[in-house]
Amino acid sequence: MDISLLDKYDASLPDETVLRVQKSYSRRVVLLCGDPVGNSSSVAGGVCARTYRKGVYGFASLPEYTDAAIGTVLARASENAAFLGSRAGKKDAPLPADFFRGSLSPRPFVPVPQGTIMDFARAIDGYIAEKYPSLASRTVACRSDCRDKLLTVGAGVCHQTMPRSYLIISLSAQAADGSGTVDVFEVLGGGEGYFTDYYTEPSDWFGRIDAIYEELMKKAEGVFPDAxxxxxxxxxxxxxxxxxxxxxxxxxxxxxxxxxxxxxxxxxxxxxxxxxxxxxxxxxxxxxxxxxxxxxxxxxxxxxxxxxxxxxxxxxxxxxxxxxxxxxxxxxxxxxxxxxxxxxxxxxxxxxxxxxxxxxxxxxxxxxxxxxxxxxxxxxxxxxxxxxxxxxxxxxxxxxxxxxxxxxxxxxxxxxxxxxxxxxxxxxxxxxxxxxxxxxxxxxxxxxxxxxxxxxxxxxx
Amino acid sequence: MDINELKKIAADCLDRLVAAGADEAKCLVCSGYSHELNAENNEWSLMRTCFREAVTLTAHIGKKRGTASLNSFDPEAIEEGVRECIEAAGNADGDEGNVLAEKTENRDFSGGAKEPDMDRFFDRLREYIDDVRKGREQLNIESLTAEYSFSRGVLANTKGVCQSEENGEYSFGIMYSAHDGDRTTSFNSVGARTDTLDRPFIEYADQKRMLDACIEELDARPVEEKFVGTAVFMPSCAEEFIDTAAGLFASTGCLVDKTSVWLEKLGEKVASDALTVAFDPFDSRVVCGERFTDDGYLSEPFSFIENGVLKQFLVGLYGAEKTGFGRAPNSSGSMIITPGEKSLDEIVAGIDKGILVGRFSGGAPAQNGDFSGVAKNSFLISGGRLAGAVTETMISGNIAEMLMNITDISRETVCDGGSVIPYVAVSGITVS
Structure with a gap:
């Protein structure tokens, strides 16, 4: 995200006003017993402003990044603060400030192709399907999201990116006592970062999947605790x-x-x-x-x-x-x-x-x-x-x-x-x-x- | 942006998807705005205005499906969304469930409050805060969130479906608890939707009873002994349990993977004769109910469970294609449970040992319906009378068995603008 989007507003922001531009990305693949029941990407972004006045906040957002949009949200946030402030009967009180001053060097947003994620999920699902055909159900889900944001309070523009990626599997088996199915759900690895930071070689995860299956088999024979x-x-x-x-x-x-x-x-x-x-x-x-x-x-x-x-x-x-x-x-x-x-x-x-x-x-x-x-x-x-x-x-x-x-x-x-x-x-x-x-x-x-x-x-x- | 402009964008999206390689395509194009008012601890805190745009694109290449969504009508952004959508579809495996709705009748719907009256809305909310706390000085409104929301949407596909709607509504909800010295209650919440500001908000749902009960909960005590008895679920809690049953036993996922315990039960008894559940977005008590489904079919009311018999699985077009069960005539969002003949007082009077459950805080139930969790905002029933609020009390049972063990349904119902639900009494619940 280009820091110049907000740079020119930094010095002229009204008091107690925050201006933020943000774009959120996500990708999701879900295979239910091999069927691709989820295969989607999304992007949602825009600009918002928040102003504090007479003890209340006014806030406004628009799904655009233009100068006109920034002008609109600044004006609307101010109007909202005025509307509520005039009715709330609260007093202005100074807010403490310990603003971030410095520079962050976020990793640039890296869009991993949907096909890469689908191929990985398919390989994981294929392994489970072939090795454990007696499962009652299996779900393989991959998701990756990132929030990329710029923010100013008049103390310099901050830029942060917050990506996360995960592989999640859920396996079901018939309970030994015939009372239906039992399931185990687990997140395999992942964390802050893009999908390929964690998931490139499906076979890296086969050992973990085998261990989850063993847990499931024990649970199928499981008992209820004494209350x-x-x-x-x-x-x-x-x-x-x-x-x-x-x-x-x-x-x-x-x-x-x-x-x-x-x-x-x-x-x-x-x-x-x-x-x-x-x-x-x-x-x-x-x-x-x-x-x-x-x-x-x-x-x-x-x-x-x-x-x-x-x-x-x-x-x-x-x-x-x-x-x-x-x-x-x-x-x-x-x-x-x-x-x-x-x-x-x-x-x-x-x-x-x-x-x-x-x-x-x-x-x-x-x-x-x-x-x-x-x-x-x-x-x-x-x-x-x-x-x-x-x-x-x-x-x-x-x-x-x-x-x-x-x-x-x-x-x-x-x-x-x-x-x-x-x-x-x-x-x-x-x-x-x-x-x-x-x-x-x-x-x-x-x-x-x-x-x-x-x-x-x-x-x- | 008016409906006709949204229809043009929708048509353009479909053209772009086909030009990029889709055999079939669907899109949903929406715009709208909301004004939200917030209060914390009985004082105003925030007014928020959000303008929205949203486009969801779906492409089929053969039986392969991809979806992309974005929140911009900018042509370059839409083009990028089309590229993402086609790429996603191209990389998927084919699935015979991926079909589009055929054109039947296209309609333009309009309803609700088209313009907000924010001054009057604010006055109603100020009155509401006063009403909530009148005579209940120990009660704290931890948070109030109230909103006027207006939206327009067009759903279209390449088979000629083009449905549209525009509506506006007010909604409000509070989270609250009571405090007296060191004594404090669990939080609870209540709210409603409406398209008119004619009535004081305190009169919606069963708020007065719930708020009075919160004060009584200051004296809550743990139950002294484990017992098996009758649980009377308050309406919001009853709705939650039946929603959970619907998800566990009657929804697409559990029918496709065949883990539903109701898989062979269509047309058979799954609940007590006393239970009749319909989904009816056209009920006059429902505000801005659904008029067309996510697939693009015109919505119609239907019976889910009738006198205890399962009449319909809750599957959309994909689920219907995958399972062979009939498609549900709407998206199952407006639950109407038929009331019984007894009053709540009469039901309680007939219970020797039991619990009136206001809220349930529990783990996700097992696929077979086994559940356990904590009964919140709840009261012990002893000898046909309410015998004080309880705390740290667990209840457990099985949801499928619970539906069969419904003993009574109250004649009082609670309507919050989204559903109409009575009190529901169930025997055989373990309380500890």
């Missing part, structure tokens, strides 16, 4: 979901202001002292974060938000406006917008529980009767911290050893209560970054953590 409170080792994917859904959302400043369980608890013990949790901006544990954010959609320079430090609640994620409600709390680049037509909301970026020192095998060995839970189909959490995660892959633990596989079930609990029960934290972090967080708008986020051991309520049949 109730139990000791569990929650592996990285679930720990990440716990960090994001059950803790992260309750510490987003807009939800804190709405009365979430984290409200008024800064400085309090909310988890075991073994737990530290951070929303990382662009680096984590000395490496590039899975989905790095350098500047947010208010122009704020992104930095890490330490949410829990050794069990103590230490921070909230804020936008410029919400930070004014928490005396002295810095803005750290959490105001993010999905499409060109979306306004920034308080969102997470790369949210992760810090690693500890325990080995996974020791954690499992420490449980006499319980469960080892690996994957989740979905998760939801309340602003009260009450969470529910669907469990799609797990095992019994009996006498410190893994037992039978589990059928689909659910775990629930209250995040801060559950985190206080954590007495072991694994030494290896794993991330997942393929999902979208939903909060008015979708948003690519990553989440991660080590395996943790604690107590949760598990559903039976």
């Amino acid at each position: 109730g409170m139990c000791d569990c080792v929650i592996d990285s994917e679930l720990a990440g979901m716990l960090a994001h859904e059950a803790v992260g959302h309750t510490t987003e400043a807009d939800l804190v202001l709405a009365g979430s369980v984290a409200a008024g608890r800064l400085g309090q013990q909310v988890a075991s002292e073994k737990i530290s949790l951070t929303d990382f901006a662009y680096e984590a544990f000395g490496e590039k974060a899975p989905l790095p954010v350098y500047v947010d959609d208010e122009g704020t320079a992104a930095s890490d938000v330490p949410i829990i430090t050794n069990g103590i609640l230490t921070g909230y994620m804020t936008s410029r406006e919400t930070s004014t409600h928490f005396d002295g709390m810095p803005v750290r680049g959490n105001a993010r917008a999905f499409a060109y037509s979306d306004e920034p909301l308080v969102r997470m970026r790369n949210t992760c529980i810090h690693p500890g020192t325990d080995k996974l095998e020791d954690m499992i060995a420490s449980i006499d009767k319980g469960y080892y839970l690996l994957d989740s189909g979905n998760g939801q959490a309340d602003t009260t911290g009450e969470f529910m995660f669907g469990i799609t892959r797990g095992y019994e633990i009996v006498g410190g050893k893994l037992g039978r596989a589990l059928r689909d079930t659910t775990i629930s609990g209250v995040a801060f209560d559950m985190l206080k029960t954590v007495d072991m934290v694994g030494d290896t972090v794993a991330w997942s970054s393929s999902g979208y967080c939903g909060k008015k708008q979708p948003m690519p986020v990553s989440m991660g953590g080590p395996a943790i051991k604690g107590r949760v309520n598990i559903g039976g049949r």
